[in-house]
Amino acid sequence: MSFPFAVFRFPGVRAIAAAVALSLPAALHAQRVLGPATDATVVPRGMLRVTAGPEWARGHERYSAGRGRVAKGEVEPFAADFNLDSLGPGQLPALAAVSAGVRSIVGGTSGLPVTLGALETRFDVSVARTPILVEYGVTRRLTIGAMFPLVKTWTEVSLQPNKSRDGSTVGLNPRGYTTNQVVVSQLQAAAQALGQLLQSCVGSTAPGCTAVNADRARAQALVQSATAAATGVESVYGTSAAKPGSRFAPADSSTLQRSIASRLGALSTDFAAFLGAPPSGTGWITARPVGATQFSWGNLQRVLTDTAYGIGADSLISVGMNRLGDVEVGGRFLLFDGLGGIPQRATPSGVRLRLAVEGVVRFGTATRDSIHHFADVGTGDGQRDLEGRVMADLLFGRRAWASVSARYTLQQADEIRQRVPGATPDPFPAASRIAVLQRDLGDAVSLEVSPRYVLSDNLGLSATWQLYRKGSDRYTGSAGPELALLESGSEQVLQRALVSVTYSTMAQYFQQKARTPMEVSLTVGRSLAGSGMMKQSVTALTVRVYNQLLEGRR
Helix, strand or coil: CCCCHHHCCCCCCCCCHHHHHCCCCCCCCCCCCCCCCCCCCCCCECEEEEEECCEEEEEEEEECCCCCCCCCCCEEECCHHHCECCCCCCCCCHHHHHHHHHHHHHCCCCCCCCCCCCEEEEEEEEEEEEEEEEEEECCCCEEEEEEEEEEEEEEEEEEEECCCCCCCCEEECCCCHHHHHHHHHHHHHHHHHHHHHHHHCCCCCCHHHHHHHHCHHHHHHHHHHHHHHHHHHHHHCCCCCCCCCCCEEEECCCHHHHHHHHHHHHHHHHHHHHHCCCCCCCCCCCCCCCCECCCCHHHHHHHHHCHHHCCCCCCCCCEEEEEECCCEEEEEEEEEECCCCCCCCCCCCCEEEEEEEEEEEECCCCCCCCCCCCCCCCCCCCCCEEEEEEEEEEEECCCEEEEEEEEEEEECCEEEEEECCCCCCCCCCCHHHEEEEEEECCCEEEEEEEEEEECCCCEEEEEEEEEEEECCCEEEECCHHHHHHHHCCCCEEEEEEEEEEEEECHHHHHCCCCCCCEEEEEEEEEEEEEECEEEEEEEEEEEEEEEECCCCCC
């Protein structure tokens, strides 16, 4: 399972306007408190800034991409593809062989209830992301930096197959070969006896031929039915190591097993009508094939992990990952400074504008979600991106100001190994569907608007509205037309709202009342709407500290 972490991360790297005035001990007013949202400030020349912004995102629901049972944009469980009313041949093709074999036993062409029961699943996803950003002011207008994200993901899996314990009509084949062979032998013996009688009674008026000659067509059909039933028992239940049957078999006490028992009883009665009593025993077909136990949690894990069942995946259990995310390197340039080179004037008046641009290269250093664990969440996309950003600050007097930023992410193509679904939804694609593909994730745009208010030299409040939109992914490779299933619904949209409170020592530092210039921000927020994205609640703590490396340079 992959998340677009570009919308999970806080920029966490924004400059404080006061830093430009390191040599100014005057009282500071507007923008002496920034906060975690994106803005257009740059780091002063010769200064190093380090920002750590751990963010915790949690959720168990997602905004539908429109590929499942609800409309696009509606909220559904994150594990919606794994919540099934019936786990049957559509999800596990190996069950199709059971369906065909059972049909040959019971006769007819109508649908058979071949199912492992309902599947109830819940994924509770947590992503803890700590971007560590190191920035350096090269000139008064140019800042360069690198961001190293540490990402920890955890998916709590709650899995309940066949919760009622009586809903599966099939289970794992217990392989009761000895008993199953008796059933096959009895069917074959009865069919052989009736076949011989049909042959010997041609033109005969012997008393033993009366019933056969009265309805030869029905007798011939009975021989064919018994022969087909014997083949079906052999192919479904198995009779020896050389003829092991299917991996699945009808479950004891299920409607399927009862139908088979009833069919074998009816065949025995029909044979008695033509042949009379058998040479020994109470009936021609008295044995019954050995049924499976009801499908269980352990059975499902075996089906997923045992390569003999075709899936060859990991156990579907809770899983976590603690790895490096996608590393970024970039630079920011201050295009226009309507604050006259001193961002924190003592008495700013009117509306003032500051404008900056930024370029970022994001490297594919993250670990993608595993193709063998269906609930695993990776630490990033794991491929290179090129990103351009534009940031603008608008100041309205001494205390109120706002920032607006826009980004465009050009996602570069790469090569991956992927399980290609055979249908939608396909929660457990077979190992045979693993293919090497060329992937080109859709380009993304995002917009962020952050109004702010400075309460005092130390305290500030801000609110942020974020919009993220990603286009459709593209895949090429040898997997055929099923690649369209990977592309379908791959567009993503997410809106988030965040509120932050920030404490800053910058003003005291400039006044030589604090030893270390720093900011600490607490942010809470949640998703508002979207599609193809996790619905999440967010908590973040951003810490930003400064160090003057080159004294006296501004």
